[in-house]
Amino acid sequence: AKPTVIIIGRPNVGKSTLFNRLVGKKLALVDDQPGVTRDRRLGDAEIAGLQFTVVDTAGWEDEDELTLPGRMRKQTEASLEGADAAMFVVDARAGLTPLDNEIARYLREHDVPIVLVANKAEGKSGESGVLEAYSLGFGEPVAVSAEHGEGIADLFGGLWPII
Ligand code: GDP
Numbered sequence: 449a450k451p452t453v454i455i456i457g458r459p460n461v462g463k464s465t466l467f468n469r470l471v472g473k474k475l476a477l478v479d480d481q482p483g484v485t486r487d488r489r490l491g492d493a494e495i496a497g498l499q500f501t502v503v504d505t506a507g508w509e510d511e512d513e514l515t516l517p518g519r520m521r522k523q524t525e526a527s528l529e530g531a532d533a534a535m536f537v538v539d540a541r542a543g544l545t546p547l548d549n550e551i552a553r554y555l556r557e558h559d560v561p562i563v564l565v566a567n568k569a570e571g572k573s574g575e576s577g578v579l580e581a582y583s584l585g586f587g588e589p590v591a592v593s594a595e596h597g598e599g600i601a602d603l604f605g606g607l608w609p610i611i
């Protein structure tokens with residue numbers, strides 16, 4: 449069966465934009481307001497012949513920035529259950545936040561293989577954020593711009609060894 453790759457990250461890092469970019473359709477709602485994506489959305493993705501089901505999530509939204517309350521944990525846990533890998537998305541422009549580190553700690557407690565994705569990396573203003581993302585401990589971040597369609601093919605190198 450096709451592998452499943454879940455997109456995880458704090459609100460507003462560009463998860464739904466990445467999902468739409470991978471699926472090629474406007475299936476996920478993208479909005480400047482955090483919390484717009486209400487449930488998980490599944491779509492068919494392909495990068496250089498590598499086919500997988502991609503899942504957009506919003507489980508970390510509408511919650512206290514510094515805690516991991518049960519509802520969010522449950523939703524993410526349910527999504528991680530069926531996942532062969534997760535793309536952990538951070539915002540290269542905004543830099544890391546406490547919630548990014550909290551999610552990183554959470555993901556380390558699970559067995560799911562992680563591809564770290566530094567989104568919004570177009571132009572120079574994303575450079576320091578991409579470097580900062582190394583500190584999360586998931587190896588080299590894949591720098592992409594979901595909005596501008598840059599670096600998407602580079603996700604292949606992160607995904608193919610693990611799915
Ligand atoms: P989500 O909450 O993680 O699903 O984030 P969204 O996909 O809804 O995007 C949040 C905001 O970031 C929107 O205003 C997007 O247009 C913007 N965004 C997404 N990807 C990029 C990108 O590659 N570069 C820039 N500059 N903005 C982006």
Ligand code: MG
Binds near residue numbers: 463464465506
């Ligand atoms: Mg979203």
